[in-house]
Amino acid sequence: MSDLPNGKFITLEGGEGVGKSTNLRFITQWLTEQGIPFIQTREPGGTPLAEQLRNLLLEKREEGVDPTAELLMVFAARAQHLQRVILPALAEGKWVICDRFTDATYAYQGGGRELDSNLIAQLEQTVQGDLRPDQVLLLDVDPEIGLQRAASTGEADRFESEQIHFFNKVRAAYLDRAHSDPDRYAVIDASVPLEQVQENLAVALGKIASAL
Numbered sequence: 001m002s003d004l005p006n007g008k009f010i011t012l013e014g015g016e017g018v019g020k021s022t023n024l025r026f027i028t029q030w031l032t033e034q035g036i037p038f039i040q041t042r043e044p045g046g047t048p049l050a051e052q053l054r055n056l057l058l059e060k061r062e063e064g065v066d067p068t069a070e071l072l073m074v075f076a077a078r079a080q081h082l083q084r085v086i087l088p089a090l091a092e093g094k095w096v097i098c099d100r101f102t103d104a105t106y107a108y109q110g111g112g113r114e115l116d117s118n119l120i121a122q123l124e125q126t127v128q129g130d131l132r133p134d135q136v137l138l139l140d141v142d143p144e145i146g147l148q149r150a151a152s153t154g155e156a157d158r159f160e161s162e163q164i165h166f167f168n169k170v171r172a173a174y175l176d177r178a179h180s181d182p183d184r185y186a187v188i189d190a191s192v193p194l195e196q197v198q199e200n201l202a203v204a205l206g207k208i209a210s211a212l
């Protein structure tokens with residue numbers, strides 16, 4: 001966790017089409033209304049180099065991508081993003097709202113690709129030291145519903161083109177992590193109408209803000 005005075009590291013997680021982009025707009029509006037200084041960023045990405053790595057990761061390619069190569073690319077992007085963007089913002093006392101972080105690695109590369117979670121934990125410690133999100137907002141919905149929603153927003157990328165079995169494993173890995181540390185994870189049911197999702201998000205954000 002960040003042990004900085006006011007900066008909070010908040011991540012938004014979930015499978016495909018859970019509504020991250022839609023709800024990020026709600027979260028940033030909420031923070032603006034509360035007068036809380038923040039930055040919004042995303043993974044993979046968040047710096048020019050990390051965005052290039054994101055494009056490489058999301059592009060469909062004929063040769064396929066070795067899961068360990070995928071894992072290392074995700075952490076290469078993360079190292080750059082942390083040093084250039086996340087840590088400086090936290091040091092300035094800002095809230096960092098990050099669209100995905102290392103929970104996505106445990107879910108996609110650990111759950112989906114079935115890579116050893118000890119290897120992920122080693123890379124996490126090497127790249128992040130003791131930094132972990134203060135709060136993870138996990139949007140949860142059955143992947144059947146999420147994929148239908150995602151299909152309405154454009155062409156499928158390399159991850160979105162996986163089979164349903166992959167996304168069921170991703171969801172299970174996210175929920176396992178959330179259940180193992182309930183104070184740090186807020187699981188938000190994203191199957192309900194948007195207004196209800198956002199009411200629940202506002203409650204979770206209010207709790208974080210009141211803990212300052």
Ligand SMILES: Nc1ncnc2c1ncn2[C@@H]1O[C@H](COP(=O)(O)OP(=O)(O)OP(=O)(O)O)[C@@H](O)[C@H]1O
Binds near residue numbers: 019022150191197
């Ligand atoms: N609770 C909800 N109920 C019904 N539709 C929703 C809900 N939340 C989001 N949607 C719709 O689902 C679609 C996908 O949402 P959104 O783009 O926010 O998902 P996402 O998880 O951010 O996906 P991506 O990362 O690909 O942008 C959009 O059309 C959005 O309006």
Ligand SMILES: Cc1cn([C@H]2C[C@H](O)[C@@H](COP(=O)(O)O)O2)c(=O)[nH]c1=O
Binds near residue numbers: 016074105109160
């Ligand atoms: C951080 C991170 C991301 N991914 C995957 C998960 C998604 O399919 C894409 C990012 O696209 P989105 O716009 O956020 O949906 O990248 C991953 O596999 N591992 C990670 O650590």
